Amino acid sequence: MRNRGVLVTTWLLLSTAGQAMADDAPLSHDASQPIEGEQIYQQHCASCHGIDGEGMPNWQRPNAMGELPAPPHGPEGHTWKHSDAMLYRMVSEGWRDPWNETERLTMPAFEDVLTPAEIRSVINYLKTLWTPEQQRHQAEESEGASFPMQSE
């Protein structure tokens, strides 16, 4: 399967689980249901990023098409370096690496697949994969860059 397919599948696989919490889901600093987030993750993200968030092999090197494999989400990855706002944007809008020689997004967009609350929830689940120090770092990064208001 092409990378995009994998990514889309992974992420797309996630979507349904958190539907119920759509409108009143908590923000990043509250308890935003990591259990539901894990369910969403397993459904939509795990096929690319790994069941345990381990990422794809050789994720740090672009493949022959210039596409970066899905990175891990645990301590060895870099997800923890990003603010809530950026993580939300990445999941929602996707991202295309400029060295990607395909027309595909490197990271698919999930704004038509996941509700805002589900996106927040899955991000809050990812936070459970980090070390306490990484969690602190990410919380500091999120100061002034929290989840977008429209996602509340």
Added chain:
Amino acid sequence: MKKMMSRFWHTLSITSGAIIGLGIASVAAAAEDVLPALEYDLTGARLLKVNSSQLFESTNGGDSWQAIPLPEAVRTGQLVVAPAAAEQTLYIAGPSIGVQRSDDNGDSWYRVDEGLPSRNVIAFSAHRHQVETLYAKIADDGIYQSDDAGESWRKKDSGPVQPVRRLVHSDMEGSMQTGWLYAVSDDAVRLSMDCFCGWRPTGELDADTVYDVAYEFDEPERVYVATDRGLWVSDNGGKAWLRIEGDAPELVAITLAPEGTLYGLDRVGELVRSNDQGRNWRAIPDA
């Protein structure tokens, strides 16, 4: 291959809304082989040069140079004291002095590195557009970022495994955050988004030592790199490099002025200029 700098200088010029990095000399630790550095200050429309632990500016394309005083800490008997003239803010950084700032073009300097764990700064850059955002590479530690012009610093990344001689921030499109950082090591140029999502090697360079990297202000995808085997250019941010067949001497520092004028310094600090994207070069003797 040379080890990382034992002494290295870096200055930056800041003005309203734009920060221009001035590469400062990089050095081989063992041999004290201080390399000159060169930067174009867009706001001040001037070249800035560091050579022999002295800082100079030129507002006429290198035809003549004026010295800018450096902090006492770096005036190790080699530096020239000169009157300050411009209003631009300058930063200077290096293993011996950490990071210092001047708001009066060198008349006075003050420390902005209290938040760093060490003053052993081996590479330094300013954000291309965010006036108060700075990046400092601490030897054997990592890359620290300040978002308040040096008032406070925060470790953001360990940086490439290889020793870094030069950091350059770019506003090339495509970053998840605000831009990119080029890190020059002896063996390669590496690239990371400025959210530090990991360092990727740029295209292969047939060279033993990489010295410097610079990009066009108006077209940041066009990047030049100076190596011991000549000058290379990329039109895709460094994804692939093409050797420039020209008459350039071995350049250890390069910078670009508007309209794509390339300037370079050889190992002894002699300036050369190219108006045709690095193919033909003209020496500009010191006045």
